[in-house]
Amino acid sequence: MKVGIPREVKNHEYRVAITPAGVNEFTRSGHQVFVESGAGVGSSITDEEFAAAGATILATADEVWEAAELVLKVKEPIAEEYHRMREGQVLFTYLHLAASKECTDALIDRKVTGIAYETVELPDRSLPLLAPMSEVAGRLAPQVGAFYMMRTGGGRGVLPGGVSGVYAAKTVVIGAGVSGMNAAAIALGLQSEVLLLDKNVARLRQADAIYRGHLQTVASNAYEVERAVLDADLVIGAVLVPGAKAPTLISNELVSRMKPGSVLVDIAIDQGGCFEDSRPTTHADPVYKVHESIFYCVANMPGAVPNTSTYALTNVTLPYALELANQGWREALRNDPALALGLNTHDGRVTYGPVAEAHGMDV
Ligand code: NAD
Secondary structure (H helix, E strand, C coil): CCCCCCCCCCEEEEEEECCCHHHHHHHHHHCEEEECCCCHHHHHCHHHHHHHHHEEEEEEEHHHHHHEEEEEECCCCCCHHHCCCCCEEEEEECCCCHHHHHHHHHHHHHHCEEEEEEHCCCCCCCCCCCCHHHHHHHHHHHHHHHHHHCCCCCCCCCCCCCCCCCCCCCCEEECCCCCHHHHHHHHHHHCEEEEEEECCCHHHHHHHHHCCCCCEEEEEHHHHHHHHCCCCCCCCCCCCCCCCCCCEEEEEHHHCCCCCCEEEEEEHHHHHCCEEECCCCECCCCCECCCCCCEEEEECHHHHHHHHHHHHEEEEEEEEHHHHHCCCHHHHHCCCCHHHCCCCEECEEECCCHHHCCCCCCC
């Protein structure tokens, strides 16, 4: 099969949908891979590396889309890309169609077979192609928190781990899921004192089994969140209620009683945020003040580390992309129920219930 990887064109998107190792896997299986020149530059991967792995480098996006039967991307196509999509082409990427009628209409009009990363779902209801970005955001959170806790970052002027004879900073992580567990791991690595809260005690039990007393776990409720937050130097919000807006766990009034210079990182901002005053920010202007505290609410945290994010994403997308190329999309979806749930559009129709519902369309 002919597989195409165009350069991402969405504003500030530096990831790319394949790595040299991925190109190698495809070519070993007898497929041809076409990569747009410069597609990997944002992730610090050169054309030469792709070519050495067996890719054909094409100068323009038009040529890549023209050549490809299967197009691999990171983000949903944007307006300038719509005209390149053609009937019968298979597109495997993050689509988030429920959030965009315009993109949904484009895929329908062009009769593209759209398979969305974010709706590929395993039998245990986990979302394997979203998890690596939660890992990245979780690991990044204590790092950005550490930066803004410095006086030069506007914070209290504390080191996460203190030094010998001096108290470590207190990090509170709310949510012990994928991002929260990764945040806790790095916060501990920085030698801060870590308190991990979750409503689900089974999650806390797992954390406790791993860390054996190196962090504190506490069942999350309004009373314990308040106690934890008032004592915190850094608070990381990492909760998720699937399919719903994030619950508001920290009020404006509670922030007014926090330590001056404390830092709050809201990873859940893409679901509306879990602090009352959270609003989405960008890497160009990531923080703002609420009372005497600093809020960091960047909605695409993995965008700051595109090299790591590209490798993390393609590690999990590649096996599915290979299934699509090796078996053809129909057979691949028939043989893999998790991948089948990724099908969002086909032959001019929406095929995924929640997307159809969001736009008042028939499935
Ligand atoms: P997850 O499902 O793995 O974990 C969420 C955890 O929150 C679960 O353990 C759940 O029990 C817990 N929870 C739910 N309600 C709670 C409450 N009221 N109090 C305490 N705990 C509660 O989710 P995840 O993969 O870690 O994702 C977390 C959020 O981060 C999601 O909104 C996700 O979209 C977002 N995210 C953001 C970025 C970014 O760049 N900002 C990147 C990746 C993911």
